[in-house]
Amino acid sequence: KRKEDYKLRELRIFLRDICRKLASNRRFYKFTKPVDLEEVTDYLDIIKQPMDLETMMTKVDMHKYNCAKEFLDDIDLICANALEYNPDRTSSDKQIRHEACSLRDHAHALIDVEMDSDFELECQDIAKKR
């Protein structure tokens, strides 16, 4: 197990904790599971790359993230998808856009507070090499 692999294991432990905290916040309930394509039948006509917190947890376990930036790119994707699928001036669309922006800001804030910036820079160097 190279030194790099110990760093990536530490990253996975950290990202699982971030994912758990976000998924356990009732405000982000709509983003915890893949959009139900039986219910939302036109979803894939509009959203080309669905993403959700359960899928992200699986990606952590499958070693798909080599730095926190890659993890936050998927959080930003969840948010962008919700903004794109819910553009209307209705209160329901406005509410889900608000929840999506809140998820994005909470995720970035959690990582900025809890993650050592030098550690992330080391992970980004590893990510570049892989």
Ligand SMILES: CC(=O)c1nc(NC(=O)[C@H]2CNCCN2)sc1-c1cc(O)cc(O)c1
């Ligand atoms: C996550 C998401 O983007 C989402 N958007 C919705 N939009 C609408 O229903 C709007 C779209 N504009 C017209 C009026 N209806 S419902 C919905 C959703 C909510 C859940 O509790 C679970 C789930 O899988 C998906």
